[in-house]
Amino acid sequence: MTVDLEFHLKVTLVLVAAVLTLTSAFASIKRFLACRRFVRTHGCQPVSKSLNKDPFLGLDAIPWTIRAVLQHRILERTCERFRVYGNTFTVKELQRRAILTVEPENIKTILSVKFHDYGIKNRLKPFQPLLGKGIFDTDGDHWASSRALIRPSFTRDQVADLTTLEALIQDLFKLLPRDGKTIVDLQDLFFRYTIDSATEFLFGQSVGTLKKNHSDVEFAHAFHYAQRAVIIRGMLGPLKMFYPDRKADECNRICRDFAQQFVEEAFRAVAIQKQGQNNPKAELKQKKHIFSNELASRTTDKIRVQDELMNVLLAGRDTTASLLSNLFFSLTKNPAIWDKLRREVASLDGRAPTYDELRSLRYARCCMNESLRLHPVVPRNEREAVRDTVLPLGGGKDGLSPIFVPKGTLVGYNLYAMHRRTDFYGPDAEEFRPERWEDGNLQPHWEYLPFNGGPRICIGQQYALTEVGYVLVRMAQEFGVLESCDAGPWEESLTLTLCSRNGTKVCLTPA
Template sequence: MDPAGRVTTRRYVLMNAVIITSVTIFALDILHFRPRPLTVQDKAVGILLVLMGVYTQTELRGWYRYYSKNAQNGCAPMPVYPNDMFGIRYFLEAVRQVRANALLESRQQRMKSLGHTFVHKLFPEPGLCVDTDDPEIVKTILATNFEDWIIPEIRVRGMLPVLGYHSIFTTNGPEWQHARAMLRPAFVRDQISDIQCFDRHVSKLIDRIPKDGSPFDLQALFAMLTIDTISDFMFGQSTDIMGTASPEALEFGACFDRSVFKIACRVRLGWLSQLLPDRELDADVAYMRKYVAQYVQNVKGQTEKDLENGARKYVFLHELIKTGEPDEVVRDQSLSIFLAGRDTTTSVLTYLFFELSRNPGIVAKIQGEIQGLGEHDPSWEQLRGMKYLNWAIKEALRLNPPVATNAREAVRDTILPTGGGLDGKSPTFVPKGTTVRYLPWSMQRREDIYGSDASEFRPERWEDLKVTVQYLPFNAGPRICIGQQFALTQMALITFRLLQAFNTIERKDERPPVRKLGVNTSMLYGCWVSMHRGPE
């Protein structure tokens, strides 16, 4: 057995012996040697013994079983986050890092110091937690041993207030399979390749950009654009935030931003944070549900003839309603679509243009590719065939994966192929209930995978780089993002149109970039740039 395992075993055996002996002596004292009513001192001793028993049979027994099972299965235990038996230190550090918008960077540094995989407790969760950026472990939990892992209960509870019980993001097993089957028709090629749906909204974005070169926040415009495109694409009518949006649509966007950030914090900080009441969150959720319910009623009120005469051939919400699902299911899936379709694209586009604003050489190469295409209005196939443009998007997804951290929970005792031992290369046992948190943000910056310049934005690396699960912007395995081609098509078209319309883009914010971590990543200070048109 590992030396740490032997220490834990001795501690567990010793504590059991101490408790049994103490309880025996205490019982004999008050019942036989000195019979008496319980005094305050007796009650205090009794409470102390109970607490010692709870600690021994939960914390110590959990660690004892972890080390014992590793030895029995011929595995090696993982490195342990130091000096943190109950996970309180880890929890408090996470709270500080979230408030300081430094969680991603600190976790990457921890991987470098402790190893690519380590185990710890997270107060007040009862089970073990594993942090990893090891591609082999990620592959195992997402694909190879998919049936051993589910979306963690802590994430489900955290997201329920906004996404509901039927969302593709809050369900597991057959209910998740049913939800995925309902949503998949929205993302078949015929719908994705209908880029005219995106194009009319990009035109509004371009019209909003200052013509005199004044600085503006491109992240804010991208957030407005993507909520318009996702609502139009999925529901047949746009919120029109870029145009003449109603006050209700503007309020919906504000409520959505606030509530999504709050549930992301609750997921990361554990169930204790979820016990606290939040009236603002409750009010925002109530408003969003009412807003989406109105969409549902509007589509229900349309006839088949109305839909056939409309500009759009396919309205996903109409198809979803035709399945006969209850309104509650339709609402939950609708909010899920808003979450996935809006924030992912906004996050990646913001980071891409942040990099472009300080890399004029990359802008020139993309513009050269645009001019070489010889088409003002590219088709879906032509966008997909633009190598350098797509390399730049892939590089933005590598350095800024929209879901920077993710997790799975073991539904049974299982074994991970690596992560054990001092070198992290041995198989390691994980008990049922263990949460494995994997970090694409850190994994996609590993120098042993992407080279010594892994932290640099260099699209050319994709010319000969071959990666599989080491590159994970849209997850992998059966739960791979069904909307990835939808997102990539939007990103390519928006980048094409902006660099077609403007000759230069310059950064206008000297503050160091800080990432704000919600469900997706965003730039804390926005993306302040100026853009200049060429001569007409």
């Protein structure tokens, strides 16, 4: 009896295994045939160039990536890859297959034309411990509601209020040596300036790093470390379980606890306002726009408000500071450009500019545009195909045919490399030359994307440009000479944003 039972059990297991194998094989065949029909229908051709010689796991690409990262030249080396392999090629690393492109039409398709064919769900796991679920790591309805929640805080009236920027620039000026000999790292100060600005805008209360020793500000230090941990989690993927980082966990807690106190205060302020209570302190705060209060007035979900605050803080601090640092690094290497900028700014007669005056300074805008071209603060990005789809270019030997993008494929677009294409920007595309933007000579579309494009275009674009422009103009009014104290060229420091690895070290001489 026992023998018969064992026999029947084995037969059953064999049959189950056979059924599962056949089912899997049938699904694979069905999928293969569906993909083949899709490819034929859309006239797709395979991408002719691949970075890999190993077609299975792509192990040969990993050492190259590690070396480039350790040498702080991953962006430079990637530009070389595009010159060798063309504007679109494929790469495989372990189980991850990706298509890399610098074709504007492909990027337009990803970000706009076929926006709903792509998503960013691959960001959520590495970003969530710090940012929660917000505008930068969600898709679909959640992302759409995040954008709707945030957009009202970036109206023209909010962007045009320069009062806080002037107060902070005075804090910055107090820390700048004026003997023309003492070296100062502007990059460090710009990161402190922008976190002070961002926290003032978001919470109505600055962390005040420009008024304190930087190491004494727990939140600023924790926020910096937590962001670096996001990159590591993203690189490790499922291997993260073998690399616990207790310091990152603690920094995430510090950052979110810091934001939470302002969430509670915002909800209290909104409740008082709704009840019509006479609270002088609350009324005083209501006279100026406070981002956290605005969010609290639009939703009752405290976690949602906390998540969105963290998302906007990330953008408000790092992207703006990186742009300022890269811009001033280039300006210190080009005294003639600094002199030309100062001549334009002289039209203000030493006054702090108004918002409209700031927008009228064309050469200042050219300098910002050129910095964003040469050193885009988010130099590369990617999307994951959420369904089978097509890109218009990259297939066939000439790279001009459509290509098939299977569901689950990552498509990476590299703005750093695209912004340096000589067919778009001329043979001097590697040089910092703001004049290329003068007189409307250069009017790029999808080949220039410093703030992304399509439905996910940066909401805070004008806010960031206003802040950077204000610092640029006030510095040009205050200092006649910027002398570079870094003998070498610009080197990349790539985390969530891109800035100078060696900082922006200068000596300053007053005007």
